[in-house]
Amino acid sequence: MTSTTSKTIAMMRTSRTRTALVGLAAAALLSLSACGSENDSRDEPDAAPSSSESPSASADDTAAAGPDLEGIPDVVAEVNGEEVTKEEFAPLYEAAFQRATMEAQMSGEAPDEEALRKQTVDDLVDTELLAQEADERGLSVTDEDVDAELEQLAQQNQMASGEELLKAIEEQGMSQDQARTQVGTQVMIEQLVADEGGPAEPTGKELREIYAQAKQAQGGQEIPPFAEVRDQIAEQAKAEETGRIAQELVDGLREDADITVNL
Template sequence: MTHTIRTHRPARTTVGALAAAALLTLTACNAGGDDDSKASDDSSASADPSASSSADAAAEPDLDGIPDVVAEVNGEEVTKDEFVPIYEVAFQQATSQAQMGGQAPDEDALKKQTVDELVDTELLSQEADSRGIEVSDDDVDAELETLAKQNQMGSAEELLKAVEKQGMSEDQARSQVETQVMVEQLAADEDGSIDPTEKELRALYAQAKKQQAQSGQKGQKIPPFAQVHDQLEEQARSEQVGKVAESLLKDLRKDADITINL
């Protein structure tokens, strides 16, 4: 059985990721043997900056001209020190994806996306603060353990090591998870329960099977419902949280004082 962790958004950026899936999410387990495991390991190694080719290593983001304060949100600063490590991870991921298509990543667009998402995160953080929502270290630890379980890993430490191999530090991963938990708590406060019903999960499962049948990918059999129950539940929760967060952000941006210096 093989599994791969994907980080859809770096560090504090959350809203776009939550609209699609969990921030640290598993791919479906494959019923393969050692060969499959080796293939997965090779794939992970190729995403590891330390194991990349010399061409990959030469790809560096352009950090010239980035101001000390990249944005201000209702008087709160989003600093260069916050922006740079997040942008560097985003650049690494974009570079890996761009190499498949033979095109270099659009750094201007990537910088704009990064700062916009940092602004969104700051807006949601301010709203959470105003509602008295706080995320403790215990909350983060509990979420990491849950994510480790969903990824068929033995512990949060094992999960963090796997994420680190993909270019994200433990502090960045914990920050990402902290923001995820904060947004989930904010969404629940805004819209009530975000937990899907069993009926909704079975509908998602049926949709997945239908899409697979339509795609004609007969070799990729979807596991039984019970086996992917937790994954479906996380996907449904993430989609609901994403919808609530996006709606909330529309209202928050209307009254916000936002200055982008990038």
């Protein structure tokens, strides 16, 4: 599937669920990081762009300076007595800042660091709630589970192995340990969702509806036949259903949780 078609199909999913529950976002983040690394090496021009083609100075300056971690407390939040630390917060915040900076380069506006900090700590709180719930249910994630998920992500990115994927991620600034932690969180969330009885396999009719919407959004441009992209559409549909169920779990857990945010 071409990247344009992939984006179109993703955009055409209705009731797009917020899946920034760290773990669920991890799969997309890792995939995009790997693809971005590959695309950058392939598409990079021989000569540096002229000043007229460069992003705005304010966006570039912000990117070069990096996110401001001054004043971030050692414990950014407490969830039912469990601490969420600055050490956990920093790499996720830095990754979110990098993504926001790339988006901001188009508009020339610096990222909203306050909003990014809030989103990051909220994601960490949600993940901690889900981890506590998984522990209550006796669910656990092994190294073998993480290895298997990495291999699957590698295949989705046309890479030879999970090790190759980890190296590509590392080149994007995330350590392999951090990447494995995020993938482990994703697996944990998927286990919780499975324990809830979902997500169910999407029907052929639902997949064809998604494909029809994507085809219409292409404005007449040719896209691959349904048979060629069916598996990708099914994965997208299952991921979004997983996100929906996980968000419902989080919403319920937050109602009875003792949460203190120190930012």
